[in-house]
Amino acid sequence: MLLEFEKPIVELETKLADMKQLALDSGVDVSDAVAKLEEKIETLKTETYRNLTRWQRVQLSRHVDRPYTFDYIHEITDEFIEIHGDRGVADDKAMVGGFGRIGQETFMFIGQQKGRNTKERQERRFGMPNPEGYRKALRLMRMAEKFNKPIVCLIDTPGAYPGLEAEERGQGEAIARNLKEMFSLKVPVICIVIGEGASGGALGIAIGDRVMMLENTWYSVISPESCSSILWRSWEFKEQAAEALKLTAEDMQSFGLVDKIIPEPLGGAHTDLKAMSKILKEEILSTVQELSAMSESDRIIQRIDKFSDMGVVVE
CATH class of the missing domain: 4.10.860 (DNA Excision Repair, Uvrb; Chain A)
Structure with missing residues (x-):
């Protein structure tokens, strides 16, 4: 494309x-x-x-050749074992995860997975998880905590699945529970936006000690198209909406919402998967080393303070 x-x-x-x-x-x-x-x-x-304009970065984040969660996991890890199911309803293929080994260190990788072809996109719902996807993610986080393994969340979703069956099975409750439970996880948690980071669908696996974004990604409560359709009753103003939303990595860092921007190869992550994976791998290893030096209680307190300090209140 x-x-x-x-x-x-x-x-x-x-x-x-x-x-x-x-x-x-x-x-x-x-x-x-x-x-x-x-x-x-x-x-x-x-x-x-x-x-690049904000809308152009949104376009790059959606590039058809852009690496997805599994692409990075298989490049970064020496060995990976996928774990399925939420032990309640189903195995949501839009949310994936499992244990991955890098050298002598084992991590729990969790992330949204989009599809490469029509059949896979339908199966994975374009990376939009159902409630059981978020419940599976929480089950894997608790498993990582049990075995004292750091967690890496790779975020790439247009949002949580908006279907009737998702609401019937408690979409809002599943995401809210993840937000609550992730604050108290005893192991290091690293969250990285690798593509699209839309609304609660992204936030449901994005409460961590360190939140980072790749250079050409976006993170916002709503997509530019949806914002445009609400404000102007048309998708034609998506570029203006993207500018108003201030949703790029640079914007998020300036607001204090993310800790770091991870550079991409010139032209975007899709131009050189191996180079991008190497950068990501080094970032994960160095960040885990930094977080592991802290005590469990200090990490949890810092994590809670980090998110509590976000935003501005005017009385």
């Missing part, structure tokens, strides 16, 4: 490929021209991705 702001870059890259092919076919030395064009492409890329 080619995004509108990427077209000038692709045009130059196509021109570069043609130039190299011409030199190969004709034997003409065009190394100087190739070097200049490569430099021009690199400059254009840097300027383009450094100055």
Whole structure:
């Protein structure tokens, strides 16, 4: 999928490929021209991705080739065992998790999983969990606590599933219980937004000691399209809505809602999964080392204070 702001870059890259092919076919030395064009492409890329609008970052967060939870887990871990079911209703395939080993350290990985094709997207509901998904996540968190293993939550969802059956089975209660229980977990909890972070659907697995976002992700109570449809009765104003919502990683960090922005490879995480996974792996390991040096009680108190201090109240 080619995004509108990427077209000038692709045009130059196509021109570069043609130039190299011409030199190969004709034997003409065009190394100087190739070097200049490569430099021009690199400059254009840097300027383009450094100055993206909020809506453009939303588009990048939804790129069809963007890595999902399982992509990162399989790249980061040396061994992974998926755990299924909430032991109550069903195994929600929109919420996934299990134990993963990195070197000698074992982690509990939990995250929303979107689908790559039509069948998988329907099966996983585009990464929108039902109540049993959040109950499964909480079961896995309690299991991690039992075995004293740190928890890593990878957040990527358009929101909790809005269907009638989800409400009948207690969607709001399931998310609220996760919020309450995550505050008191005795093990280190790291939450990372890897794509979309929408509403309570994201927040249901996002109460942690450290909350981070990848560079081209968003985190907000509502999507730009939904905000536009409410305010303007049309999706056509989604770009203005994205600007008003201030939902990017930079915005969230400036508000004190996230602790750190994790840089992505130039062009986005989808351009180099291995490089992005390496960055993520190093960030997870260093953060866990920092959190493990704290006592359980200190971590819990700091976690509660962290979220209690968010927001502004004017009387």
